[in-house]
Amino acid sequence: xxxxxxxxxxxxxxxxxRKQRNRIARRLFSISAGFIFLVLFAIVTxxxxxxxxxxxxxxxxxxxxxxxxxxxxGLFGLLPFxxxxxxxxxxxxxxxxxxxxxxxxxxxxxxxxxxxxxIKPVLDILAGIPSVIYGMWGVLxxxxxxxxxxxxxxxxxxxxxxxxxxxxxxxxSILSAGIVLAIMxxxxxxxxxxxxxxxxxxxxxxxxxxxxxxxxQTIRYVVLPKATSGLIATLILGTSRALGETMAVxxxxxxxxxxxxxxxxxxxxxxxxxxxxxxxxxxxxxxxSALMAAALFLLxxxxxxxxxxxxxxxRMLQ
Amino acid sequence: xxxxxxxxxxxxxxxxxxxLFLMRLALxxxxxxxxxxxxxxxxxxxxxxxWELISQPPQGGYxxxxxxGILNAILGSLYLAAGGTLLALIAGLPVVFYxxxxxxxxxxxxxxxxxALDVLWGIPSIVYGVFGFLIMLSLGLRTSLLAGIITLxxxxxxxLIRGMxxxxxxxxxxLVQSSLAVGATPLETTLKVISRQTLPGLITxxxxxxxxxxxxxxSVLFTxxxxxxxxxxxxxxxxxxxxxxxxxxxxxxxxxxxxxYASALVxxxxxxxxxxxxxxxxxxxxxxxxx
Numbered sequence: 179x180x181x182x183x184x185x186x187x188x189x190x191x192x193x194x195x196r197k198q199r200n201r202i203a204r205r206l207f208s209i210s211a212g213f214i215f216l217v218l219f220a221i222v223t224x225x226x227x228x229x230x231x232x233x234x235x236x237x238x239x240x241x242x243x244x245x246x247x248x249x250x251x252g253l254f255g256l257l258p259f260x261x262x263x264x265x266x267x268x269x270x271x272x273x274x275x276x277x278x279x280x281x282x283x284x285x286x287x288x289x290x291x292x293x294x295x296x297i298k299p300v301l302d303i304l305a306g307i308p309s310v311i312y313g314m315w316g317v318l319x320x321x322x323x324x325x326x327x328x329x330x331x332x333x334x335x336x337x338x339x340x341x342x343x344x345x346x347x348x349x350x351s352i353l354s355a356g357i358v359l360a361i362m363x364x365x366x367x368x369x370x371x372x373x374x375x376x377x378x379x380x381x382x383x384x385x386x387x388x389x390x391x392x393x394x395q396t397i398r399y400v401v402l403p404k405a406t407s408g409l410i411a412t413l414i415l416g417t418s419r420a421l422g423e424t425m426a427v428x429x430x431x432x433x434x435x436x437x438x439x440x441x442x443x444x445x446x447x448x449x450x451x452x453x454x455x456x457x458x459x460x461x462x463x464x465x466x467s468a469l470m471a472a473a474l475f476l477l478x479x480x481x482x483x484x485x486x487x488x489x490x491x492x493r494m495l496q
Numbered sequence: 497x498x499x500x501x502x503x504x505x506x507x508x509x510x511x512x513x514x515x516l517f518l519m520r521l522a523l524x525x526x527x528x529x530x531x532x533x534x535x536x537x538x539x540x541x542x543x544x545x546x547w548e549l550i551s552q553p554p555q556g557g558y559x560x561x562x563x564x565g566i567l568n569a570i571l572g573s574l575y576l577a578a579g580g581t582l583l584a585l586i587a588g589l590p591v592v593f594y595x596x597x598x599x600x601x602x603x604x605x606x607x608x609x610x611x612a613l614d615v616l617w618g619i620p621s622i623v624y625g626v627f628g629f630l631i632m633l634s635l636g637l638r639t640s641l642l643a644g645i646i647t648l649x650x651x652x653x654x655x656l657i658r659g660m661x662x663x664x665x666x667x668x669x670x671l672v673q674s675s676l677a678v679g680a681t682p683l684e685t686t687l688k689v690i691s692r693q694t695l696p697g698l699i700t701x702x703x704x705x706x707x708x709x710x711x712x713x714x715s716v717l718f719t720x721x722x723x724x725x726x727x728x729x730x731x732x733x734x735x736x737x738x739x740x741x742x743x744x745x746x747x748x749x750x751x752x753x754x755x756x757y758a759s760a761l762v763x764x765x766x767x768x769x770x771x772x773x774x775x776x777x778x779x780x781x782x783x784x785x786x787x
Contacts, residue, residue: 308711422620
């Protein structure tokens with residue numbers, strides 16, 4: 179009797195312990211998940227707080243539209259840097275879009291399984307190469323080509339168009355940065371665009387082919403329209419990656435704080451501004467505050483792009 | 497068939513051929529660019545790469561072309577990335593378990609956490625650098641190995657969690673259900689069944705995060721600093737390979753610039769080895785999975 183009760187009791191109490199362990203773990207794990215939101219909150223709050231002193235001296239519109247950046251004279255105009263960021267990013271996206279879209283369509287619609295298994299590791303490795311390596315490759319390969327070949331060629335071929343005129347004797351330019359950026363974000367874009375295209379139901383393709391459309395017609399009139407919103411979301415994601423890219427761009431863009439007029443002009447994007455000046459920012463009043471404000475501006479754009487594209491992509495790929 | 501529709505069909509075929517050509521061209525250029533980058537690294541870096549370079553810290557006059565090597569940067573990078581990955585694992589594993597054990601795939605809360613992680617993943621590393629710098633100041637630290645590790649941990653955290661999460665989501669639902677059905681608690685199911693099933697995937701996620709950490713320059717620029725000494729203390733500055741590439745490339749001396757190429761080659765080899773290990777792990781262990 180006694181032993182039977184003991185038999186009956188033991189597993190029950192062990193079950194109790196196990197269930198309690200489970201409950202405690204659940205509590206602890208859920209707290210740790212809260213940490214994620216805390217990090218996000220802390221990044222934004224700390225930047226806001228650190229940029230506050232600037233607003234007592236400089237107004238937000240002046241900060242965003244000012245053309246002169248002279249910290250020692252208290253002049254903080256971010257416009258050259260904003261334009262530098264948008265020029266390099268825009269050019270990078272313009273180069274990356276056709277490259278990625280064509281590659282993704284081929285992979286999703288035409289490629290044999292063997293091609294796909296070869297391309298997958300290539301894309302993974304490209305996506306994993308550190309940005310300093312891209313920057314160094316840009317310095318060694320892209321910058322000299324732009325300097326000796328592309329810039330003179332365009333200046334001669336389009337004499338009247340300011341966009342293509344080069345007054346810059348070096349190859350460190352918006353064009354070089356755009357090329358390097360395009361190569362850096364293309365593997366990410368291809369991988370996601372490929373998934374988006376695969377998510378288009380096979381039945382749609384079959385229906386289109388069944389009524390006599392060729393493969394390309396099916397892609398152009400059925401698959402691509404269906405995938406458009408997903409492709410745009412991918413592009414937004416790529417844009418936010420390019421906006422924040424620091425080292426590779428910094429190494430090839432020239433870092434001159436002027437309003438760019440031509441593709442061959444140097445520029446000075448916001449991430450490069452932050453990376454180049456953290457050393458001396460503590461010695462000049464408001465300088466650190468202005469750099470934090472610049473970082474905040476960059477962060478807010480990137481955050482909104484990220485949220486937008488993440489939400490859209492999630493809906494698309496489910 | 498009338499001539500008009502024949503013409504249209506022929507135009508359609510020309511269009512398809514043209515676009516097919518462009519698509520192949522795009523894909524081939526992507527592959528060629530990777531080849532070009534690797535070839536540049538090999539051609540420029542290989543002649544300079546020597547045992548002295550990877551086994552010694554910089555000696556006097558190193559940045560003017562003097563003797564020495566980049567052991568300080570290699571070790572610093574390994575310490576930084578290992579420390580950052582370890583911290584990120586400690587903070588990230590509970591979140592992974594919470595996502596996969598207690599939240600069913602489609603709950604609102606799970607979606608919100610994943611969204612937050614994706615957003616964190618997208619934050620530029622320069623912003624993490626600034627964030628780490630501010631944390632460093634508020635903790636009263638100077639630029640140091642520790643500050644670099646903390647910053648890298650924040651940078652790697654979303655990569656690690658989302659990587660593991662994606663692998664765990666490939667677990668067959670039946671496996672989870674069977675485990676729960678024989679009386680295992682959700683915690684036991686995660687720790688003893690799912691984690692064993694997905695171990696190679698989890699290790700791959702760790703390697704991915706490690707690779708991201710070891711290659712990042714913008715975040716450690718503010719926080720870990722740079723030094724010619726081998727890292728010995730958490731509270732001293734530490735050198736890193738990406739910054740070694742960056743600084744040496746920025747000097748006006750060709751001899752030092754060449755060492756930047758060799759440093760870049762070392763960094764790329766580390767990244768490639770990591771990538772091959774994870775590929776091998778996945779293919780090796782795929783055989784033993786319950787499907």
